[in-house]
Amino acid sequence: xxxxxxxxxxxxxxxxxxxxxxxxxxxxxxxxxxxxxxxxxxxxxxxxxxxxxxxxxxxxxxxxxxxxxxxxxxxxxxxxxxxxxxxxxxxxxxxxxxxxxxxxxxxxxxxxxxxxxxxxxxxxxxxxxxxxxxxxxxxxxxxxxxxxxxxxxxxxxxxxxxxxxxxxxxxxxxxxxxxxxxxxxxxxxxxxxxx
Amino acid sequence: xxxxxxxxxxxxxxxxxxxxxxxxxxxxxxxxxxxxxxxxxxxxxxxxxxxxxxxxxxxxxxxxxxxxxxxxxxxxxxxxxxxxxxxxxxxxxxxxxxxxxxxxxxxxxxxxxxxxxxxxxxxxxxxxxxxxxxxxxxxxxxxxxxxxxxxxxxxxxxxxxxxxxxxxxxxxxxxxxxxxxxxxxxxxxxxxxxx
DNA sequence: CGCGACGTTGATTTGCCTCAACGATTGTGG
DNA sequence: CCACAATCGTTGAGGCAAATCAACGTCGCG
Numbered sequence: 001x002x003x004x005x006x007x008x009x010x011x012x013x014x015x016x017x018x019x020x021x022x023x024x025x026x027x028x029x030x031x032x033x034x035x036x037x038x039x040x041x042x043x044x045x046x047x048x049x050x051x052x053x054x055x056x057x058x059x060x061x062x063x064x065x066x067x068x069x070x071x072x073x074x075x076x077x078x079x080x081x082x083x084x085x086x087x088x089x090x091x092x093x094x095x096x097x098x099x100x101x102x103x104x105x106x107x108x109x110x111x112x113x114x115x116x117x118x119x120x121x122x123x124x125x126x127x128x129x130x131x132x133x134x135x136x137x138x139x140x141x142x143x144x145x146x147x148x149x150x151x152x153x154x155x156x157x158x159x160x161x162x163x164x165x166x167x168x169x170x171x172x173x174x175x176x177x178x179x180x181x182x183x184x185x186x187x188x189x190x191x192x193x194x195x
Numbered sequence: 196x197x198x199x200x201x202x203x204x205x206x207x208x209x210x211x212x213x214x215x216x217x218x219x220x221x222x223x224x225x226x227x228x229x230x231x232x233x234x235x236x237x238x239x240x241x242x243x244x245x246x247x248x249x250x251x252x253x254x255x256x257x258x259x260x261x262x263x264x265x266x267x268x269x270x271x272x273x274x275x276x277x278x279x280x281x282x283x284x285x286x287x288x289x290x291x292x293x294x295x296x297x298x299x300x301x302x303x304x305x306x307x308x309x310x311x312x313x314x315x316x317x318x319x320x321x322x323x324x325x326x327x328x329x330x331x332x333x334x335x336x337x338x339x340x341x342x343x344x345x346x347x348x349x350x351x352x353x354x355x356x357x358x359x360x361x362x363x364x365x366x367x368x369x370x371x372x373x374x375x376x377x378x379x380x381x382x383x384x385x386x387x388x389x390x
Numbered sequence: 391c392g393c394g395a396c397g398t399t400g401a402t403t404t405g406c407c408t409c410a411a412c413g414a415t416t417g418t419g420g
Numbered sequence: 421c422c423a424c425a426a427t428c429g430t431t432g433a434g435g436c437a438a439a440t441c442a443a444c445g446t447c448g449c450g
Binding site for chain 2: 427429430431
């Protein structure tokens with residue numbers, strides 16, 4: 001059960017056996033059924049969560065009741081409402097399982113202990129955050145500079161696995177466009193191929 | 196000259212005197228005149244840079260020759276092309292001074308030394324990145340869920356200082372809208388106030 | 391089976407962009 | 421020190437990409 005996360009960590013830092021054991025002791029396995037919520041907006045996010053199996057979406061609901069997908073998470077990814085976790089404020093995001101899923105949770109207080117007792121983990125989390133930061137920066141750039149079609153194309157190129165597993169209207173929400181627009185883009189592509 | 200950055204760091208971690216001295220010894224002051232480039236796209240970004248005075252913009256140039264402002268940086272902020280710094284790949288961003296500015300640079304290799312010798316700095320950088328990550332996530336959300344007017348309003352509310360100092364067409368570029376649109380939004384507001 | 395979730399397609403609307411022309415200000419070289 | 425160019429913002433007219441609104445087909449599931 002812990003193989004995936006230990007390999008994941010080992011890709012970035014090297015842990016002594018007792019450190020690895022300590023890390024593992026802080027992890028709590030949980031299961032989620034499709035449509036079950038890992039986090040509700042309004043609650044305080046108290047865990048960082050590593051996905052070992054399945055698929056999640058994090059989304060917000062705006063004043064008009066519209067949902068906006070902030071991110072997806074699948075195997076080998078972390079997911080949480082980082083803002084809430086860090087500040088202790090109420091979460092602005094919901095996190096919902098899109099498939100039956102399994103995760104490993106680590107509580108905020110245990111994460112702090114981990115940073116204290118295994119300093120290498122500061123480095124590990126720094127690298128995770130650097131990558132996430134760069135990814136979000138590129139996403140911002142895409143959304144201010146590209147057309148709907150360019151964005152959708154970039155998405156399926158970057159996340160072919162997600163394109164297979166996530167309903168199209170969720171991808172549309174993630175990109176900030178409508179499901180109809182994605183449908184029309186796909187139609188254009190298939191029409192062009194036929195010719 | 197170093198007061199600002201030492202205070203900035205002290206807000207998040209506590210350093211022993213010899214650690215502070217070591218940190219300071221790694222910092223190299225540089226000055227930039229308005230319009231001077233701190234980094235050119237194509238070069239490899241080799242420094243993390245702390246701004247002690249002035250104002251910068253980071254921007255990319257797309258295939259059509261259009262500029263897109265990725266971020267602004269002013270006093271008390273860090274600026275770099277993090278992607279290039281981390282990977283060693285050519286920078287995708289230009290960074291240009293919008294005012295006469297002064298900065299403190301720290302080289303990548305020195306930053307690594309710092310992480311090794313002063314472990315608290317891993318924590319410090321982690322916190323910086325967490326904040327930057329959250330800020331970018333909110334920016335993504337804004338760009339997929341808000342109108343041009345809502346975004347502009349949120350911008351001047353969040354960064355009133357930047358609204359004063361940055362030319363409007365640069366803000367437009369940052370938001371992914373045209374200068375004309377911002378101009379019209381402002382006209383609407385002033386017309387509404389007159390009535 | 392019947393209902394909800396999901397995707398498709400068409401008709402219409404609209405927010406924002408594009409293109410263009412024009413002041414106001416700043417800066418600069420002769 | 422002035423003439424001229426460059427930069428920046430404003431305003432108007434017209435166009436287009438994508439949203440909205442609406443109807444319909446299909447699939448999977450309780």
